[in-house]
Amino acid sequence: MTRTRRQWVTLGLGAVLLAALCVTAAFWQWHRYTDREAQIALVEANYAADPVPLDDVLDGPGDVLADDDVWRPAVVVGEYLPQDTVLLRNRPVNGTPGFHLLVPLRTQLDGQDVVLVVDRGFVPLGADASEPAEVPDPPAGEVAVTVTLRADEPASDRDANQSSVNAVNTAQVLAAGADGAALGAGETVGAYGQLRGEDPAPATALVPAPAPDTDPGSHLSYTFQWAIFAIGAISGYVVLWRRETRAATVTAGQLLAGDDPSGGSRPPRTRRRKVDEDVEDALVDAAHGPRA
Numbered sequence: 001m002t003r004t005r006r007q008w009v010t011l012g013l014g015a016v017l018l019a020a021l022c023v024t025a026a027f028w029q030w031h032r033y034t035d036r037e038a039q040i041a042l043v044e045a046n047y048a049a050d051p052v053p054l055d056d057v058l059d060g061p062g063d064v065l066a067d068d069d070v071w072r073p074a075v076v077v078g079e080y081l082p083q084d085t086v087l088l089r090n091r092p093v094n095g096t097p098g099f100h101l102l103v104p105l106r107t108q109l110d111g112q113d114v115v116l117v118v119d120r121g122f123v124p125l126g127a128d129a130s131e132p133a134e135v136p137d138p139p140a141g142e143v144a145v146t147v148t149l150r151a152d153e154p155a156s157d158r159d160a161n162q163s164s165v166n167a168v169n170t171a172q173v174l175a176a177g178a179d180g181a182a183l184g185a186g187e188t189v190g191a192y193g194q195l196r197g198e199d200p201a202p203a204t205a206l207v208p209a210p211a212p213d214t215d216p217g218s219h220l221s222y223t224f225q226w227a228i229f230a231i232g233a234i235s236g237y238v239v240l241w242r243r244e245t246r247a248a249t250v251t252a253g254q255l256l257a258g259d260d261p262s263g264g265s266r267p268p269r270t271r272r273r274k275v276d277e278d279v280e281d282a283l284v285d286a287a288h289g290p291r292a
Helices: 005-046 169-177 219-247 252-258 270-288
Strands: 073-080 084-090 098-109 111-125 142-151 190-199
Touching: 005 219, 073 111, 073 190, 098 169, 098 190, 111 142, 111 169, 169 190
Parallel strands: 111 190
Antiparallel strands: 073 098, 073 142, 084 098, 098 111, 142 190
């Protein structure tokens, strides 16, 4: 079947559109790969660094953790406010469902009172799954807390039960506590801490937050796959066009030579043989007269 010009144009446009979509997907995966690589580089640079005093990283109330300081360990000296403990929901650890205990810690930065939310660790579900099995108390009095600094998460719009939240957002965490939004008014920072250690140690230790994931994922391989699909879309169209147009084109030289346009051998050259026999008959007739 010979395709019309309109059919070839339609097929060509379809191949170009498919290739464009594949290229778009390849660039999207590439950007995800580079973003992930930047996150891993930040973790590797900060997470294993020596802890620094909190005021080396944050200046005072209202300050926001810089992007370059995320995952940096810091030492905070202050006093826990256990009555304002809040549960963080839907954050399993090692596949185990449960809660994280978020406890405000009152400290000082540059001589000013500051409340820092500390994720003290993980506790498993209780019997009815609506409460943790237990809520161990933090150390009483002044305590030196070593934390991994994290940026505040965006506020969650999901409803939570009393004294629980779905995101580690300082304003939401303090508002869900016993003292409500009045706690830490004007005394907060745009950061929270994931517990690494406490001095003095608590009577009951919690399961610590896991180390950050440094798996780069499959974004780079997906980038190459989409690029190959884009090349395949254009190459497939070109191969199809050349194959069909070549099969439909037979030169006069091929006909005279008896070549098969499909690439095989034609049957014996019967036409040329018939012409030769007619010539011989004409010569015989000229010499001896027409045959009866």
